[in-house]
Amino acid sequence: MHHLDIAGLEARYGEHTVLSGIDLTVGRADVIGLIGPSGSGKSTILRVLMGLLPPVAGMVKLDGEGVNYADATQVRRLRDRIAIVFQQYNLFQNMSVLENVCVAPVKIKKRPRKEVEEEARALLAKVGLGDKLKRYPDELSGGQQQRVAIVRALALHPEILLLDEVTAALDPELVSEVLDTIRLLAKEGMTMLIVSHEMAFIREVASRVVFMAGGKIVETGAPAQIFDAPEHARTRDFVSKILRH
Amino acid sequence: MSYTLQFGQIWPFLPRLLEGAVVSLQIAVLAFCGGLLIGTACAGVKSFGPRWLARIVGAYVVFFTNTPQLVQIYFLYFALPDMGILLSSFMAVVIGMTLNAGAYLTEIQRAGFESRRASEMEAAEVMGFSRLQQIRYVILPHVAKVLFPPLSNQFIIVTLGTSMAAVFGVEELTGEAFNINAQTFRSIEIFSVTAGIYVVLTLAASVGLALLGRVLFRARTELI
Ligand SMILES: Nc1ncnc2c1ncn2[C@@H]1O[C@H](COP(=O)(O)OP(=O)(O)OP(=O)(O)O)[C@@H](O)[C@H]1O
Ligand SMILES: [Mg+2]
Numbered sequence: 001m002h003h004l005d006i007a008g009l010e011a012r013y014g015e016h017t018v019l020s021g022i023d024l025t026v027g028r029a030d031v032i033g034l035i036g037p038s039g040s041g042k043s044t045i046l047r048v049l050m051g052l053l054p055p056v057a058g059m060v061k062l063d064g065e066g067v068n069y070a071d072a073t074q075v076r077r078l079r080d081r082i083a084i085v086f087q088q089y090n091l092f093q094n095m096s097v098l099e100n101v102c103v104a105p106v107k108i109k110k111r112p113r114k115e116v117e118e119e120a121r122a123l124l125a126k127v128g129l130g131d132k133l134k135r136y137p138d139e140l141s142g143g144q145q146q147r148v149a150i151v152r153a154l155a156l157h158p159e160i161l162l163l164d165e166v167t168a169a170l171d172p173e174l175v176s177e178v179l180d181t182i183r184l185l186a187k188e189g190m191t192m193l194i195v196s197h198e199m200a201f202i203r204e205v206a207s208r209v210v211f212m213a214g215g216k217i218v219e220t221g222a223p224a225q226i227f228d229a230p231e232h233a234r235t236r237d238f239v240s241k242i243l244r245h
Numbered sequence: 246m247s248y249t250l251q252f253g254q255i256w257p258f259l260p261r262l263l264e265g266a267v268v269s270l271q272i273a274v275l276a277f278c279g280g281l282l283i284g285t286a287c288a289g290v291k292s293f294g295p296r297w298l299a300r301i302v303g304a305y306v307v308f309f310t311n312t313p314q315l316v317q318i319y320f321l322y323f324a325l326p327d328m329g330i331l332l333s334s335f336m337a338v339v340i341g342m343t344l345n346a347g348a349y350l351t352e353i354q355r356a357g358f359e360s361r362r363a364s365e366m367e368a369a370e371v372m373g374f375s376r377l378q379q380i381r382y383v384i385l386p387h388v389a390k391v392l393f394p395p396l397s398n399q400f401i402i403v404t405l406g407t408s409m410a411a412v413f414g415v416e417e418l419t420g421e422a423f424n425i426n427a428q429t430f431r432s433i434e435i436f437s438v439t440a441g442i443y444v445v446l447t448l449a450a451s452v453g454l455a456l457l458g459r460v461l462f463r464a465r466t467e468l469i
Contacts, residue, residue: 050371079373090368094386103382104372156372 001064003028003191004049004160009058011041011048018044019215022058026160029189033196033206033223037238041215042195043087046162049193050084051075083158087165089149091137097124098133101152109156116155123151127181146178160191167198179205199242203227211235248433255434258425265421266442272335272417273404276342280403281396283343284350289380291351292358302351309348315409317341322413334413346403353395357388389461397454401447408443418442 002025009022019041026032034042047053049060054069061067062081068074092100101120105111124130127147137145146166153161163182167175179201186192186205196202202209202223209226211219211234219226219235227243230236287302294302309317318341321332332340365387369379408419416424422439426432 052367052371076373079371084371086364086368088364090364092365092368092383094383094390104369104374107382108373108378152372 002026003063005061007059009048009055011044011053011055017215022217024210026191029191031186031192031194031205031207033194033202033209034212035202035209036212040212042212043164046084046164049082049162051078081158082160082162083153083156084162085149085153085164085166089145091145091148093137096134096136097129097148100148101155105155120155123154127151128177143177147181150181163192163194165195167196250434251431252434254429255431255438261421261425262418262439262442265416265418266446268417269407272339272342272407272410275339276346277400277403279343280346280350283347284354287351288354288358291355306348306351309345314345314406317345334415338410338413338415342403342406349399353399354392357392358384393458397451400450404447404450405443
């Protein structure tokens, strides 16, 4: 059974169709790399999956079970299992690093604070932020904030992690810190959908690459196929342009 | 004709002035806290509530911010008894000032609610926060930080506004000053000491509030 099964997904912003006919199957511990030009709908797929933008057609199945996005209870249950890291971090500015990570598990999921804090400390230490627990987001660099956002998502114990351009806003030196974190997760068997412009990284970490353009999936394949021998002209064009950078 | 300042004559009355100051502070704290509750609820309604309720709140705010506070309290004190609701002058003043502060605080707080961060709300939403939990954990602390300085200002305004209670015979700071003036006719001395006490009150309040803001919200307020 597939961990995540997307079929015929369609989404609109007002009258404007931004996704159509999206079919994608994701196995357990798969790492999907989502690539494509700006405005092709990569972020929108993640937003639809999280229930932030209700789809107008199509089907999303989690472990073979269909999700009805119009049903608030089902959406809540889905958000228990899928976590997202936004491109702009979206950290809570009024909370310290530790509080950012702990607030949802403690206040929303009602897990014991002591246990959650212990786990948060361990996770933060693992990504090199062990000495920043009491800092506030505006006192951290972009790379540090990004890692807090990843840890915050992990503290929710998701089965599936969605990462939107987690390296786009970072300095090159910081990129490697964040990528190391993601690499680690991939090794530990987390199912992930990663939107990224870092082709070298996608090539290394993804088990499958999805190329999108104009709200549609153009081509799906192993990294070697997409980057070295793409079938479609549109893919070839994009890959050659972005690799030349 | 020359007027000789004789502060000596009014020193014996200082304890009465200070007692009055305590009453002033009581009115201010009651009206401000009550107003804060009303303002928070009303701002929440205006930003997130159903439209019909937001309209009612809007009417309340327009009414109380566009009529003189003195008239509002007059209404409570003199008109309500005709309808069978009898209020002591102290209560009339507190209720009137609470409703008035509530209207101003609604507007102030709404500005804070509108400055909420959509992206943080979205993050909270996907982490499973309900709408109310988003307000409680994300919006209110953020709003509190943004609003702390204007709220402190409003507290000072309310404190100074309590002098209106004197008109209704409440023996707060200004009321006591009136009384002592009637006994001694040392107007300049009495009212300059009274003004001095108001300055001390508001100064202490602003310093105290600024320090509190720093501790609670990391809010940077200019002390003077
Ligand atoms: N909130 C919105 N309202 C209206 N249209 C939107 C909104 N967000 C995105 N769009 C449109 O939806 C389309 C897909 O946007 P999306 O953000 O998914 O692209 P993307 O592939 O993530 O691009 P990028 O690489 O620049 O992040 C674009 O045409 C965009 O203009
Ligand atoms: Mg995007």
